[in-house]
Amino acid sequence: MVLCDANVITNTCKFLNLNAPGDIAFLPSGEVILKTKSKEVKGFASVLESIIISQGNASHLVPSNPEELAQLRQWLEICITTVNFADSQSTAIKELNERLAKVNFLVGNRISVADAVLYYTIYPVLARATMHEKEQFCHLSRWFSTVQHLPKLKAGHETIAFSRNPLYSN
Amino acid sequence: MASGTLYTYPDNFRAQKVLIAAQYSGANVKVDPAFVFGETNKKEDFLKKFPLGKVPAFETSDGKFLSESNAIAFYVSNKQLRGSSDLEQAQVQQWLSFADSEILPASCTWVYPAISIMQFNKQSTDRAKEDVKRLLQALNSHLLTRTYLVGERITLADIAVSTSLLNLYQYVLDANFRKPYQNVNRWFTTLVNQPQFKAVVKDFKLCDTAAEFDAKKFAEFQGKSGGAEPKKEGGKKQKKSESEKEPKKQEPKKKQEKEKEPETEPDAADEALALEPKQKDPFADVPAGTFNLDEFKRCYSNEDESVSIPFFWEKLDKENWSIWIGEYKYNDELEKVFMSCNLITGMFQRIEKLKKNAFASVCLFGTDGDSSISGIWVFRGQKLAFELSPDWQTDYESYKWTKLDANSPDTKKLVNEYFSWSGADSKGRKFNQGKIFK
Numbered sequence: 001m002v003l004c005d006a007n008v009i010t011n012t013c014k015f016l017n018l019n020a021p022g023d024i025a026f027l028p029s030g031e032v033i034l035k036t037k038s039k040e041v042k043g044f045a046s047v048l049e050s051i052i053i054s055q056g057n058a059s060h061l062v063p064s065n066p067e068e069l070a071q072l073r074q075w076l077e078i079c080i081t082t083v084n085f086a087d088s089q090s091t092a093i094k095e096l097n098e099r100l101a102k103v104n105f106l107v108g109n110r111i112s113v114a115d116a117v118l119y120y121t122i123y124p125v126l127a128r129a130t131m132h133e134k135e136q137f138c139h140l141s142r143w144f145s146t147v148q149h150l151p152k153l154k155a156g157h158e159t160i161a162f163s164r165n166p167l168y169s170n
Numbered sequence: 171m172a173s174g175t176l177y178t179y180p181d182n183f184r185a186q187k188v189l190i191a192a193q194y195s196g197a198n199v200k201v202d203p204a205f206v207f208g209e210t211n212k213k214e215d216f217l218k219k220f221p222l223g224k225v226p227a228f229e230t231s232d233g234k235f236l237s238e239s240n241a242i243a244f245y246v247s248n249k250q251l252r253g254s255s256d257l258e259q260a261q262v263q264q265w266l267s268f269a270d271s272e273i274l275p276a277s278c279t280w281v282y283p284a285i286s287i288m289q290f291n292k293q294s295t296d297r298a299k300e301d302v303k304r305l306l307q308a309l310n311s312h313l314l315t316r317t318y319l320v321g322e323r324i325t326l327a328d329i330a331v332s333t334s335l336l337n338l339y340q341y342v343l344d345a346n347f348r349k350p351y352q353n354v355n356r357w358f359t360t361l362v363n364q365p366q367f368k369a370v371v372k373d374f375k376l377c378d379t380a381a382e383f384d385a386k387k388f389a390e391f392q393g394k395s396g397g398a399e400p401k402k403e404g405g406k407k408q409k410k411s412e413s414e415k416e417p418k419k420q421e422p423k424k425k426q427e428k429e430k431e432p433e434t435e436p437d438a439a440d441e442a443l444a445l446e447p448k449q450k451d452p453f454a455d456v457p458a459g460t461f462n463l464d465e466f467k468r469c470y471s472n473e474d475e476s477v478s479i480p481f482f483w484e485k486l487d488k489e490n491w492s493i494w495i496g497e498y499k500y501n502d503e504l505e506k507v508f509m510s511c512n513l514i515t516g517m518f519q520r521i522e523k524l525k526k527n528a529f530a531s532v533c534l535f536g537t538d539g540d541s542s543i544s545g546i547w548v549f550r551g552q553k554l555a556f557e558l559s560p561d562w563q564t565d566y567e568s569y570k571w572t573k574l575d576a577n578s579p580d581t582k583k584l585v586n587e588y589f590s591w592s593g594a595d596s597k598g599r600k601f602n603q604g605k606i607f608k
Contacts, residue, residue, distance in 0.1 A: 007246070009256060018248035101352060101356075102355075102356050103356060103358060103360075104317050104357070104360040105360070108363070109360045109364060110364065138314055138315055141315070142314070142315050142316060142317055143317070145315075145317070145322065146317035146318070146322045149322040149323070162315070163315070164315050164316065165315070166314075166315070
């Protein structure tokens with residue numbers, strides 16, 4: 001099962017108060033495609049990037065300086081290449097956990113649309129994870145726990161419970 | 171919404187706490203530009219509003235007065251910063267107290283001597299370092315599962331604890347020291363990079379190399395702070411504009427003038443600290459050398475002389491420390507043994523402050539009516555320490571002082587006898603009693 005699906009794209013659009021600029025469709029190959037009047041954009045990361053960057057208003061949720069924009073692109077790439085097929089046992093989650101050990105948010109020092117995209121992408125994995133597993137990737141859990149409290153982000157997603165106190169570690 | 175005027179000197183971390191909180195809540199807090207520390211807060215109309223004359227102090231637009239930085243910060247905060255439930259509010263209070271009663275004492279004890287605005291005391295600094303480690307460890311475990319201290323958003327708890335850590339992160343927590351506290355580092359970095367923090371603390375740079383006590387700078391600083399009050403303020407302003415021009419420069423030297431003020435901050439302990447450096451340390455100009463007197467004193471108290479005397483010779487820094495023999499000039503007048511002993515202890519009491527930089531074993535030889543007093547003294551510096559301060563000169567003229575050559579075998583023998591309370595005086599009178607100055 002792939003995690004980077006059309007839901008992530010539509011949820012992200014809602015989060016940014018944007019209408020998708022065209023029709024989003026899935027090709028039989030599993031590829032996402034965005035069709036506008038004049039052109040087509042293929043692929044999860046490219047579709048999201050075209051929506052976020054070209055349509056992104058002056059919202060503080062969209063990074064504005066070049067370094068942060070690069071970080072945003074980097075995270076879209078990580079979503080599609082690493083997180084896409086992850087489950088709670090996979091090394092992808094461990095890798096993600098390590099990336100989040102030293103930072104609180106994906107881009108810069110505040111919540112941005114990058115956090116939203118990863119939230120929607122990874123949600124199914126964390127929703128199914130056991131408490132034991134969530135404790136094992138505590139940095140990812142900490143990040144998720146903070147991000148999910150952004151009211152606009154949740155859009156119908158249940159709040160996932162995390163333990164504040166390590167229960168299993170020795 | 172709260173609005174009013176804040177009285178403070180520039181870069182006061184307690185005032186920064188208030189100003190950051192105001193950035194978040196949007197409270198209209200103006201800093202009084204005319205405030206001059208040491209002048210404005212000593213004037214009668216200021217003291218009428220704020221009887222203690224301490225800053226930061228806050229005057230609301232409708233003429234109410236608040237002192238104590240936590241109270242002011244609470245007043246200018248919004249609901250999010252104060253905590254949204256009863257429990258969260260209590261947790262915020264918990265962290266405010268933690269910052270004031272745990273972090274600040276340890277931080278000031280370590281940082282102020284490190285940036286040479288307070289006398290260095292190795293024992294206190296070492297203890298403060300251990301305290302800081304313990305506190306950072308506690309914070310580190312708390313922040314492993316949390317992004318912020320209370321709840322999922324920034325609260326006054328984060329503002330207060332991070333501002334109390336500013337000095338530590340700026341001056342002494344170098345990359346190596348802070349490495350084990352990754353969660354605290356992550357949290358701290360996130361905070362100081364928030365636009366609301368940046369508006370107040372500007373571009374914060376984490377410490378590269380830990381600052382260390384410099385006796386010369388300390389002496390310079392004391393010279394300055396000993397000067398007339400208005401002059402001191404003038405100097406401060408000048409320094410401030412300098413550092414504004416070069417915001418990247420973080421060396422303690424540049425900041426020295428600015429940083430001295432936290433001592434004269436709202437609580438009594440700090441106030442006391444502020445008075446301390448104004449009395450010039452008589453030893454300020456004497457190099458400290460490598461000999462750790464406290465370490466030797468501990469060894470001498472706890473170990474047998476067979477251990478402590480070799481320890482003394484091994485550690486003694488002969489460049490910067492000197493050995494003297496002091497012989498009482500009026501041995502003929504000595505009567506009862508207990509009276510002679512009182513004479514020695516009386517002298518020790520009158521030179522109490524010299525203890526930090528001297529060690530002595532003073533012995534009484536002989537019996538009632540036929541006795542002598544003499545002692546071996548170890549001083550920091552090559553001069554007779556009594557001459558450094560008029561407070562120490564009551565008794566020393568009653569003794570004949572002779573400097574001993576630290577390298578000669580005779581000295582070694584003499585020191586060993588006095589330190590181990592054995593041997594006899596020049597007239598063959600046997601050791602009777604000894605007193606240790608430590």
